[in-house]
Amino acid sequence: MAVTDNRVLQRIEKGGESLEQAMHELYSDEQCRGQALSLLLRMGAGEQDFEDVFQDGIAHLIMNIRKGKFKGESSVKTYLISICKHLWMNKSKQLANRKALLERQPPVSEERLNSPEELLIYQERSQKLQVLLTKIGDPCRRILSLWSLSYSMDEISELTDYKNAAVVRKKKHHCLQQLMKMVQQSDF
């Protein structure tokens, strides 16, 4: 694994501002972007498709690293390109199926083109989960998302309207309790 990989991994695992630096580094890596672009264009993607897929790919990469799903068997950039490839395969399959549906043709395949990392778990949400996320309200959504990405309570307090870290900590705990209560009341 390259030294730069270690730095990127450390920053992503640390979270908060460090994670943002790593995300920026990955996003603006021209070599990685160029390789991914060239691959996806060969697979039939347009440039706007690529931009969406590349951003999705970085978000998935970060989530997978933070969840311990990245085992370091390839470089971070190779892993990112592989994620982008799988995301585009899934997306193009969905587009083909939609087209087939409109033209009343049989769908391309019922089989899902998933990578071993189950790429779509962060994007595709059940309707019930969607309802939960709506019900919990904007302040809780913001606090929980930042907390989940390991922003410190001080950082969250600066990024939101809450007075200080102590208030954020209490609010975070309250939001989690609220979310748990909603899950208990729903039929997941």
Next chain:
Amino acid sequence: MSNNNLTDKIIRYHADEMAPDEQQAFEDQMSSDKKLQNLQADYEVAQSAVDALAYDELRSKLRQMTEPSQSSTRAANSGKTRFSFRLAIAATVLLLLVAGTYLWWPTPSTPAALASSFYEAPNFSLERSEQTNDDQRTALTTAWQREDYAYITQTLGGSDRLELTETQLLAHAYYQQQEWEKAIALFTTLIDQDDERYAPLARWYRALSYLQQDQTTKATADLELLRGSDNAALRAQAEDLLEAL
């Protein structure tokens, strides 16, 4: 042990907030306690919801990066941009130094900003009433979801025979339209009805409406009353807001 206490324990366990012996005892309990195992399963669903939020946050930050990366012109002019950027920073610092002589820094949150950060729009399920038929109820619910508050105020605003859920919906529509006086009047109506399903929440939202109008004393009075509420979530929110004030 109550569900609330167990939920607290699970949250603390996953946040690594337990001492080693408490953690060990919790893990032992988890291996045999069915109720706790069910709560753990609920926690995993909640965690997947939080993951989805984190993913959205990342996507939003990435979208913000799109503009600079896609523009090759900007890359060609990066030297010039950097110079302008430094110049802008220098000018800002100078301005802040001058302004700092006269202004407090940092600026505290205003009551209105605090109210906005604590406001969470509820979901509505309108009950049958004399005022509205099925189609109208569907239209009102859809209007709320689409943030078409004008439709709600036009439809319900003139009536003096509203059901409690309709009063609640109308009050929130006025709140969203920043018509604080009207929102406060309707929340007061709900409080006066003294129905446990509506009154405590109405008191909470009336406090937020008061804060939007900078009437901190009235808001504090409502929040102090909510401190004694039977509703634990509302009690916690009121305490958080009082602390922030």
